[in-house]
Amino acid sequence: xxxxxxxxxxxxLHIFRDRKTLLVLVGLPTVLIVLFGFAISTEIRNVNxxxxxxxxxxxITRLMQKIDRSEYFTYVGKYASEAExxxxxxxxxxxxxxxxxxxxxxxMFGAExxxxxxxxxxxxxxxxxMEVMYLSRIxxxxxxxxxxxxxxxxxxxxPAGGASLTPNLRMLYNPQLKSSYNFVPGIMGLILMLICALxxxxxxxxxxxxxxxxxxxxxxxxxIYIVLxxxxxxxxxxxxxxxxxxLLTIFVLKVPVEGSFFWMILVSLIYIILSLGIGMFVxxxxxxxxxxxxxxxxxxxxxxxxxxxxxYPIESMPVALQWFAQxxxxxxxxxAMRKIMIEGVPVRYVTTEILIMSGLAVLFFTAAVVKFKDxxx
Amino acid sequence: xxxFGYLMIKEAKQFFGNPFxxxxxxxxxxxxxxxxxxxxxxxxxxxxxxxxxxxxxxxxAELTDRIFESGYxxxxxxxxxxxxxxxxxxxxxxxxxxxxxxxxxRTVGRxxxxxxxxxxxxxxxxxxxxxxxxxxxxxxSFSEGISGAGNSLPLxxxxxxxxxxxxxxxxxxxxxxxxxxxxxxxxxxPTLSIVTEKEKGTIEQINVSPVRKRDFIxxxxxxxxxxxxFAFTISFLIAHFVYGLASNGGLLxxxxxAMIFLVFMAGFGLIISNYSDTLLQSVFxxxxxxxxxxxxxxxxxxxxxxxxxxxxxTYCLPTRYFVNILRAVCxxxxxxxxxxxxxIMLSVFAAVINAVAVITYRKQS
Amino acid sequence: xxxxxxxxxxxxxxxxxxxxxxxxxxxxxxxxGEIFGFLGANGAGKTxxxxxxxxxxxxTSGTGHVxxxxxxxxxxxxxxxIGYMSQKFALYGDLTVNDNMELFxxxxxxxxxxxxxxxxxLLDRLSLSAEKNSPVKxxxxxxxxxxxxxxxxxxxxxxxxxxxxxxxxxxxxxxxFWELIYEAVDEGITAFVTTHYMDxxxxxxxxxxxxxxxxxxxxxxxxxxxxxxASSIAEVFDILARGAERSE
Numbered sequence: 005x006x007x008x009x010x011x012x013x014x015x016x017l018h019i020f021r022d023r024k025t026l027l028v029l030v031g032l033p034t035v036l037i038v039l040f041g042f043a044i045s046t047e048i049r050n051v052n053x054x055x056x057x058x059x060x061x062x063x064i065t066r067l068m069q070k071i072d073r074s075e076y077f078t079y080v081g082k083y084a085s086e087a088e089x090x091x092x093x094x095x096x097x098x099x100x101x102x103x104x105x106x107x108x109x110x111x112m113f114g115a116e117x118x119x120x121x122x123x124x125x126x127x128x129x130x131x132x133x134m135e136v137m138y139l140s141r142i143x144x145x146x147x148x149x150x151x152x153x154x155x156x157x158x159x160x161x162x163p164a165g166g167a168s169l170t171p172n173l174r175m176l177y178n179p180q181l182k183s184s185y186n187f188v189p190g191i192m193g194l195i196l197m198l199i200c201a202l203x204x205x206x207x208x209x210x211x212x213x214x215x216x217x218x219x220x221x222x223x224x225x226x227x228i229y230i231v232l233x234x235x236x237x238x239x240x241x242x243x244x245x246x247x248x249x250x251l252l253t254i255f256v257l258k259v260p261v262e263g264s265f266f267w268m269i270l271v272s273l274i275y276i277i278l279s280l281g282i283g284m285f286v287x288x289x290x291x292x293x294x295x296x297x298x299x300x301x302x303x304x305x306x307x308x309x310x311x312x313x314x315x316y317p318i319e320s321m322p323v324a325l326q327w328f329a330q331x332x333x334x335x336x337x338x339x340a341m342r343k344i345m346i347e348g349v350p351v352r353y354v355t356t357e358i359l360i361m362s363g364l365a366v367l368f369f370t371a372a373v374v375k376f377k378d379x380x381x
Numbered sequence: 382x383x384x385f386g387y388l389m390i391k392e393a394k395q396f397f398g399n400p401f402x403x404x405x406x407x408x409x410x411x412x413x414x415x416x417x418x419x420x421x422x423x424x425x426x427x428x429x430x431x432x433x434x435x436x437x438x439x440x441x442a443e444l445t446d447r448i449f450e451s452g453y454x455x456x457x458x459x460x461x462x463x464x465x466x467x468x469x470x471x472x473x474x475x476x477x478x479x480x481x482x483x484x485x486x487r488t489v490g491r492x493x494x495x496x497x498x499x500x501x502x503x504x505x506x507x508x509x510x511x512x513x514x515x516x517x518x519x520x521x522s523f524s525e526g527i528s529g530a531g532n533s534l535p536l537x538x539x540x541x542x543x544x545x546x547x548x549x550x551x552x553x554x555x556x557x558x559x560x561x562x563x564x565x566x567x568x569x570x571p572t573l574s575i576v577t578e579k580e581k582g583t584i585e586q587i588n589v590s591p592v593r594k595r596d597f598i599x600x601x602x603x604x605x606x607x608x609x610x611f612a613f614t615i616s617f618l619i620a621h622f623v624y625g626l627a628s629n630g631g632l633l634x635x636x637x638x639a640m641i642f643l644v645f646m647a648g649f650g651l652i653i654s655n656y657s658d659t660l661l662q663s664v665f666x667x668x669x670x671x672x673x674x675x676x677x678x679x680x681x682x683x684x685x686x687x688x689x690x691x692x693x694x695t696y697c698l699p700t701r702y703f704v705n706i707l708r709a710v711c712x713x714x715x716x717x718x719x720x721x722x723x724x725i726m727l728s729v730f731a732a733v734i735n736a737v738a739v740i741t742y743r744k745q746s
Numbered sequence: 747x748x749x750x751x752x753x754x755x756x757x758x759x760x761x762x763x764x765x766x767x768x769x770x771x772x773x774x775x776x777x778x779g780e781i782f783g784f785l786g787a788n789g790a791g792k793t794x795x796x797x798x799x800x801x802x803x804x805x806t807s808g809t810g811h812v813x814x815x816x817x818x819x820x821x822x823x824x825x826x827x828i829g830y831m832s833q834k835f836a837l838y839g840d841l842t843v844n845d846n847m848e849l850f851x852x853x854x855x856x857x858x859x860x861x862x863x864x865x866x867x868l869l870d871r872l873s874l875s876a877e878k879n880s881p882v883k884x885x886x887x888x889x890x891x892x893x894x895x896x897x898x899x900x901x902x903x904x905x906x907x908x909x910x911x912x913x914x915x916x917x918x919x920x921x922x923f924w925e926l927i928y929e930a931v932d933e934g935i936t937a938f939v940t941t942h943y944m945d946x947x948x949x950x951x952x953x954x955x956x957x958x959x960x961x962x963x964x965x966x967x968x969x970x971x972x973x974x975x976a977s978s979i980a981e982v983f984d985i986l987a988r989g990a991e992r993s994e
Contacts, residue, residue, distance in 0.1 A: 024657070028665040036672060043677050043691040046423065046507045050685045050692075093543065094715040096705065099685070112536055119537045126542035127712050128553050128683050130423050130507055136540040137514055147536050169444075169489065169524040171517035172496045175503035175510070176470070183686070186505045198668060206661045293660040294573050295401060301569070301668065306413075311420050315681055317505060319429070320422045329420075339473065346504050349471040387852025391841065398840050398881075582836040589800045589830035589907075590853045591822060 011233035041257035045183035054098035058106035100124040189341035190314030193334040204283030209296045262348025275337040281368035288375035308334040388600035414619040428512040429457035431475040438486035544712040556707035557680040567609035572650035576663040602647040629714035648735035655741040674700045699730040759808035768794040770959035784940040786956030792940040829898035829906040839883030854901035868896040888919035905936040944980035
């Protein structure tokens with residue numbers, strides 16, 4: 005046991021001597037969580053609107069004023085032709101344009117009704133859909149009021165006399181529709197995985213490359229203790245990082261913790277151990293730091309970003325990729341955190357996630373230790 | 382052939398000497414361009430709906446049919462109580478709950494007003510708002526149908542989705558992924574190679590030789606630049622032939638911007654390598670900035686959706702300009718004239734970062 | 747060029763890192779064609795002094811000329827006329843012996859048509875022709891050092907700087923290595939060698955002894971032994987080192 009603690013001490017010294025790396029380890033998660041917590045968002049904002057209208061009708065001008073007043077849209081200006089609208093869109097000046105044909109207003113009051121076009125830049129399809137939804141709601145509402153005022157037709161969002169159904173829409177867990185509620189658990193999963201797995205694997209492989217691992221292996225300490233001694237400091241650092249991230253999430257990003265604090269921490273600890281195990285495993289199968297980096301980076305980081313449900317919902321993926329997502333450890337963590345933190349559901353809803361993460365952790369550790377032994381014999 | 386040529390040969394021999402690296406070079410663009418677009422999808426489609434029909438009437442069955450006929454929603458389950466439905470929601474088996482109140486048909490028959498309760502899981506706000514919004518518009522139009530009012534307004538708004546008429550999310554992602562290819566190949570590869578030379582001490586051997594600073598940097602920049610362009614070309618070919626992007630030309634714009642951005646990434650990688658002594662440090666710094674470059678500049682999520690202060694931050698990220706250029710050229714067919722500002726900013730970044738890289742690379746301490 | 751007798755001339759050379767004076771006002775000359783031993787304990791300042799001479803490090807004060815060029819202003823020209831082999835073995839491990847030699851021949855501007863014959867000649871001299879296409883990392887340490895030396899003289903430099911060239915190899919390999927140095931000197935190359943093996947000092951024409959950043963003695967091994975009444979260079983060094991403040 006004494007030798008064991010001597011090893012642990014040595015590992016701590018290694019980490020604390022390398023100030024630059026330590027700074028990066030603490031600074032990186034802080035900056036990332038703050039930047040991304042605020043920045044990663046899919047709400048629509050600051051949508052620039054253009055207008056193309058053949059007539060100068062006062063009600064169209066008022067409509068544009070109304071659009072400009074809404075929180076999502078900014079009215080940029082009027083264009084003279086479709087070609088101009090097109091050019092403005094190519095330059096990125098406007099994201100959407102309302103196009104009114106000549107004689108639009110009289111036609112609307114006439115028998116046949118009127119039609120107008122809503123052109124949106126659908127480079128980003130989701131934003132385009134939301135823009136169409138919000139803009140048409142404004143347009144219908146506005147002209148509905150106009151016509152109600154003039155006594156013709158009915159506003160569409162009012163119960164049309166007599167029998168009707170009214171939808172009562174409620175947004176559960178996230179009434180303000182903040183993107184951060186969705187992305188923060190993902191960012192936590194990404195950062196913890198990046199730091200834990202990469203840090204462990206690269207630093208162990210580094211010892212292999214410089215040959216100091218050999219020295220450890222010929223010492224009387226059993227290999228399993230060497231593995232553990234390496235893990236403990238990284239585990240401690242990871243816990244500090246976790247605490248840091250949680251505090252930032254709650255107090256800076258103001259994401260509420262709806263569920264149990266205890267279970268949230270426990271789930272995170274299991275995930276940290278799992279990530280360390282992955283790092284350990286990678287270090288036991290590769291020989292150079294570059295390859296360890298590439299494996300952790302390209303094989304773990306990209307999948308975590310793309311396939312874990314961090315940014316993109318898993319259920320929108322093709323079935324084969326949905327299966328693939330199941331083997332990504334971060335997926336289970338992100339799901340569990342979303343449920344506990346944001347939805348605040350009781351822990352029985354996340355037993356699957358917890359069991360799978362624990363299982364994976366045991367698996368990776370066993371594999372790492374077995375591989376580690378192979379190497380010595 | 383001068384020293385530069387020999388250094389290039391050396392880089393090539395080192396790179397191709399280990400089969401792992403060339404494999405990464407080829408597989409990376411292939412996987413990124415062919416597999417990731419399938420997953421990187423924020424399209425709201427097949428939203429799962431749980432129906433709690435407490436009315437069990439002809440009208441409630443019609444409403445349910447109307448919801449699933451839209452093709453937008455898929456039935457997740459039918460529950461008897463709201464609590465049972467909430468249980469499904471908590472387990473993540475459904476996205477939206479629709480509750481039809483008891484006696485709806487009777488109320489409507491009497492000419493009264495019944496409320497349909499819709500609860501959307503809005504943890505994913507896009508899905509919650511689009512799905513919930515669409516569902517309530519179905520209920521509204523269903524209501525208009527039964528009240529006989531028809532379309533009460535003689536007005537029709539016809540949406541036109543420009544540049545992406547089938548509103549496919551893939552087309553939004555593919556240009557962004559071409560950037561990821563360059564960031565990884567043009568940024569990571571040279572940085573790792575320089576820091577390895579530092580750690581192994583081979584850089585010392587070069588430093589005492591008459592090789593000029595310039596040549597050593599250039600040999601890395603040029604070599605990995607060529608690899609970057611190679612990987613980029615693979616991804617461009619996929620973008621063009623598989624996804625049908627940039628069908629209206631724009632080849633010149635795409636390659637000029639890719640070159641400028643490669644030069645930026647190479648210079649950036651050099652700065653990181655100048656400031657790090659170990660591979661671990663450089664890798665962490667690289668990952669840090671690469672994450673910022675990728676997640677903050679509109680590659681994955683739109684810049685216009687960000688908090689206002691962080692939108693200003695994006696002006697300091699060259700990826701913002703590059704992604705603008707690629708998306709505009711690939712989807713909208715924009716040209717140099719349309720994108721002057723982005724091209725100028727991208728070039729400024731490349732020039733400044735490389736000047737800094739050359740200054741910080743010191744042979745003499 | 748032939749007429750100047752000294753290939754290295756150093757006056758009052760000093761290097762400070764903050765408060766620490768690594769090299770403290772050293773003055774010496776190295777004659778053309780000699781083997782000059784640069785001795786001292788670890789941390790005495792040998793490597794720092796050598797880094798200034800090879801243009802890797804800028805002196806705090808003092809002047810120096812190497813191969814007739816000023817170390818302050820003409821370091822790029824110096825680099826063309828010297829060879830360097832460091833204590834940290836610095837060839838590309840993932841390249842073959844031949845690749846490494848071609849690379850450095852190219853960097854130092856050896857004419858293309860001479861490169862192949864030069865490499866074959868050097869490998870032949872080392873009796874390592876069979877290993878021409880082996881990756882350097884697979885070779886034993888003693889062979890790697892011999893190859894590193896050949897790489898350092900592949901462009902026939904005026905002076906070759908050897909920084910602890912024989913670290914970590916057995917005495918037999920060290921003797922063989924010194925034979926290589928003699929062969930190079932016979933071709934007219936001047937050798938500037940740092941070492942902390944005192945027995946190797948006996949192979950040098952002249953040696954300097956560094957203690958705490960200063961040169962405390964400089965002469966031929968025989969004269970030094972006579973002057974300090976010692977039977978070996980190691981004894982001379984012990985006498986000098988007794989006054990040292992920093993040593994490991």
